[in-house]
Amino acid sequence: MRRAVVTGIGVLCAIGRNLAEFRDSLRLGRDGASPLHNPEPGGAAWNMRFTTAAQVRDYNAIDHFDPKAADMLDRFAQFAVIAGREAIRNSGIEWTPELRESTAIVTGSCIGGQSTEDKGFVEVYRRGRPRPHPMTIPKTMANAGASALAMEFGITGPSFTVATACASSNHAIGLAANMVRTGMCDVALAGGSEATFSEGVLLAWEAMRVVSPTICRPFSKERNGMMLGEGAAMLVIESLEHARARGAQPLAEIAGVGMSSDAHHVTQPSAEGAARAISRALADARLAPEAIGYVNAHGTGTTVNDATETWAIHLAFGGHAERLAVSSTKSMHGHTLGAAGAIESAAAILALREQFIPPTIHYGEADPECDLDYVPNESRAWNGEYAISNSFAFGGLNAVLALRRLA
Amino acid sequence: MASQPTHAGQDSVTDRVLKIIADNQKKDVSVVTVESSFEELNIDSMDAVNIVFALENEFNVNVPDEEMKNIRSVRDIVEGMHKLVAESPDGPKAA
Numbered sequence: 001m002r003r004a005v006v007t008g009i010g011v012l013c014a015i016g017r018n019l020a021e022f023r024d025s026l027r028l029g030r031d032g033a034s035p036l037h038n039p040e041p042g043g044a045a046w047n048m049r050f051t052t053a054a055q056v057r058d059y060n061a062i063d064h065f066d067p068k069a070a071d072m073l074d075r076f077a078q079f080a081v082i083a084g085r086e087a088i089r090n091s092g093i094e095w096t097p098e099l100r101e102s103t104a105i106v107t108g109s110c111i112g113g114q115s116t117e118d119k120g121f122v123e124v125y126r127r128g129r130p131r132p133h134p135m136t137i138p139k140t141m142a143n144a145g146a147s148a149l150a151m152e153f154g155i156t157g158p159s160f161t162v163a164t165a166c167a168s169s170n171h172a173i174g175l176a177a178n179m180v181r182t183g184m185c186d187v188a189l190a191g192g193s194e195a196t197f198s199e200g201v202l203l204a205w206e207a208m209r210v211v212s213p214t215i216c217r218p219f220s221k222e223r224n225g226m227m228l229g230e231g232a233a234m235l236v237i238e239s240l241e242h243a244r245a246r247g248a249q250p251l252a253e254i255a256g257v258g259m260s261s262d263a264h265h266v267t268q269p270s271a272e273g274a275a276r277a278i279s280r281a282l283a284d285a286r287l288a289p290e291a292i293g294y295v296n297a298h299g300t301g302t303t304v305n306d307a308t309e310t311w312a313i314h315l316a317f318g319g320h321a322e323r324l325a326v327s328s329t330k331s332m333h334g335h336t337l338g339a340a341g342a343i344e345s346a347a348a349i350l351a352l353r354e355q356f357i358p359p360t361i362h363y364g365e366a367d368p369e370c371d372l373d374y375v376p377n378e379s380r381a382w383n384g385e386y387a388i389s390n391s392f393a394f395g396g397l398n399a400v401l402a403l404r405r406l407a
Numbered sequence: 408m409a410s411q412p413t414h415a416g417q418d419s420v421t422d423r424v425l426k427i428i429a430d431n432q433k434k435d436v437s438v439v440t441v442e443s444s445f446e447e448l449n450i451d452s453m454d455a456v457n458i459v460f461a462l463e464n465e466f467n468v469n470v471p472d473e474e475m476k477n478i479r480s481v482r483d484i485v486e487g488m489h490k491l492v493a494e495s496p497d498g499p500k501a502a
Contacts, residue, residue: 067433134456
């Protein structure tokens with residue numbers, strides 16, 4: 001089987017408008033939280049229990065797209081294109097007709113363009129308009145980001161979108177890596193994007209009571225929920241031979257992909273299911289648990305996730321668990337849902353390349369149920385070759401990537 | 408308020424239609440005329456649907472599907488809107 005390597009990364013989220021800013025923020029432990037910018041002035045979402053979020057600030061679509069193109073794309077699809085542009089620019093790929101045909105696009109998104117849909121439904125249900133805008137359907141479709149990327153770069157290979165809630169982009173990257181490994185394509189642009197801040201979607205999250213009304217503190221005893229975020233990350237993945245042949249410098253290898261289903265409960269995660277995905281990623285990479293130095297955790301900050309994930313890490317790593325550095329970068333960039341796996345894979349690759357572990361910020365009191373090293377509050381230097389990045393979705397669908405540093 | 412469609416009223420419908428087309432195509436209204444072709448304004452089939460949606464809201468009218476199929480030019484849109492506005496219960500008021 002061929003080896004799949006990452007040669008370009010693009011990121012856009014609350015703590016970085018590009019990869020360099022994102023790296024600096026991870027190193028400094030920057031908090032992406034700020035007062036929630038509510039999309040519907042005077043709407044019901046003004047009275048929500050949570051008032052902060054990790055939103056992309058000072059974003060103007062027309063800084064990135066011509067005004068007509070901006071109208072045609074939901075914010076989530078715009079984010080996908082912006083991150084894709086950076087990833088492709090950084091990869092140094094030069095397109096030929098043949099390469100365009102042998103390049104795939106696999107994106108992940110949890111809710112797609114539901115913000116557009118929500119705005120359309122406000123017009124219909126609240127304002128009595130006869131119908132929502134005609135672009136509602138094509139802007140809402142979850143593959144809008146993948147399609148926009150294909151059109152932007154003329155990529156004509158296999159392209160599709162994966163929707164597995166909060167694991168979407170880990171599934172997307174894992175599938176894309178396996179498509180490269182098995183020769184289905186030479187290059188893949190893979191990742192995820194999300195833009196979740198519309199009135200109805202926010203109220204639906206509030207109704208679940210999983211968003212912190214105060215501060216997101218993953219793995220801390222006083223944790224009380226997640227912080228919603230938005231953004232995108234895209235990776236250029238290609239076979240090692242292809243990267244070498246064009247003289248590209250690989251940033252990391254996607255050495256293993258592990259997936260599993262809990263078959264347990266729609267919202268309660270199962271440690272066994274998560275552990276199985278971790279163990280499969282390690283087996284796929286032919287790694288012993290002891291090879292791993294860093295775990296970029298799913299780490300949402302909810303009571304149940306963090307304790308269950310801790311137990312899963314114990315199950316998968318045995319005695320090595322206590323020697324792992326485990327951090328939740330969601331404490332900084334928020335839970336970006338379908339973009340989470342991609343943004344966190346980017347964080348894990350940066351950790352490998354630059355040999356620092358990003359912290360879990362706002363870490364407070366230790367919880368006996370979360371008894372690992374969570375790299376509290378400050379990044380630290382390390383010396384390691386392998387990391388994993390965990391994503392566990394509502395509905396019990398898990399995807400884990402094993403990443404290798406390539407010097 | 409005019410009790411019947413006047414020349415000025417008809418111009419107003421035309422101007423509003425041209426402005427909506429210009430807004431949708433992100434073009435200055437000065438380049439959009441009744442004689443403009445769809446090609447000149449880069450209006451594709453999806454744009455036409457978006458423009459008609461905006462016109463329906465602007466004039467509070469309903470453009471039937473079969474009329475949609477006959478729209479090939481700015482002139483078709485302008486003439487069609489004049490006809491619909493005249494037939495509309497809001498008719499002269501909308502204009």
